[in-house]
Amino acid sequence: MAGNGSKTGTVTTEGLLQQGAEGKLYVADYNGTRCLVKERFMKKYRHPDLDKQLTRQRIKAEQRAFERCKAANVITPKLLGVDLSERKIYMEYLDRATVAKRYIDEAALEGTKNNPKICQLAEEIGRSVGNLHSHNIIHGDLTTSNMLLDPVSDASESGLPYRLVMIDFGLTFHSFNVEDMGVDLYVLERALLSAHSQVPELFELVLQSYKEHNTHKLTEIISKFDEVRARGRKRTMIG
Incomplete structure (x- = not known):
């Protein structure tokens, strides 16, 4: 997983935690590390190119939010990476929270x-x-x-x-x-x-x-x- 959207390893899904209108959250294992994955759904009612563009923009906006929160001394789960092609954000899984x-x-x-x-x-x-x-x-x-x-x-x-x-x-x-x-x-x-x-x-x-x-x-x-x-x-x- 890398910030530029490239895939650098294997991800094994453990189980679904939550599913809503915009996407789903699930726990996965990435190269031996448990993580939380947020995956955005494709919107069938949109033109595929527009949907891809909007999804990329929103994922990048979330990525920037993690970075800005860190600068603001606001605690968030650690951002592990994003995969723009797969519409996924990978982050630290706080299983005891x-x-x-x-x-x-x-x-x-x-x-x-x-x-x-x-x-x-x-x-x-x-x-x-x-x-x-x-x-x-x-x-x-x-x-x-x-x-x-x-x-x-x-x-x-x-x-x-x-x-x-x-x-x-x-x-x-x-x-x-x-x-x-x-x-x-x-x-x-x-x-x-x-x-x-x-x-x-x-x-x-x-x-x-x-x-x-x-x-x-x-x-x-x-x-x-x-x-x-x-x-x-x-x-x-x-x-």
């Missing part, structure tokens, strides 16, 4: 008010999103289903027994537009309210941490976020 959504749901059973597990994770989420935006990276699909908690043997830099790992960069792009960052925050707020209604203060905890870790155009971003939120509420009221 827990989805952040499940972790929050389980922690909430112990109580939500001032729960240290929830407060600590909110701090980590705010820090990661703040680092993304301070480097002009728009994730595009910020949900706790797109965040993994990867256990570590020794405490991480944050003092926690896990690393927060951001995943799924299919909608990620680079932008200097503060409204794009405001929309990213609004998507996160709606996702948290929907998935974690039992912890209604979760987004405010995340936002507090975000403000501490992103000083890049912060006033303008928060102003745009408030505008986007107001428009979203108005649409909800009107129907």
Whole structure:
């Protein structure tokens, strides 16, 4: 596997993990190393040449997202390579990681008010999103289903027994537009309210941490976020 799309080894598929409208995720063995493979489907309704072009662009965009996240000190699975001809992205398989959504749901059973597990994770989420935006990276699909908690043997830099790992960069792009960052925050707020209604203060905890870790155009971003939120509420009221 190489970044230029050439194939340099053999890949043996282990099993399908997830399949959606855009593609599928499965575990594979590549030259003795277990990895996660993301394979994009061919869209039959598109002209083959257009479909090939769009798929290549999106895979390359994801590849750039991994590189930019590394520069922004945002943890992601290691990118092992891409195969443009096969429409595949190969990345590190974190088989011991827990989805952040499940972790929050389980922690909430112990109580939500001032729960240290929830407060600590909110701090980590705010820090990661703040680092993304301070480097002009728009994730595009910020949900706790797109965040993994990867256990570590020794405490991480944050003092926690896990690393927060951001995943799924299919909608990620680079932008200097503060409204794009405001929309990213609004998507996160709606996702948290929907998935974690039992912890209604979760987004405010995340936002507090975000403000501490992103000083890049912060006033303008928060102003745009408030505008986007107001428009979203108005649409909800009107129907």
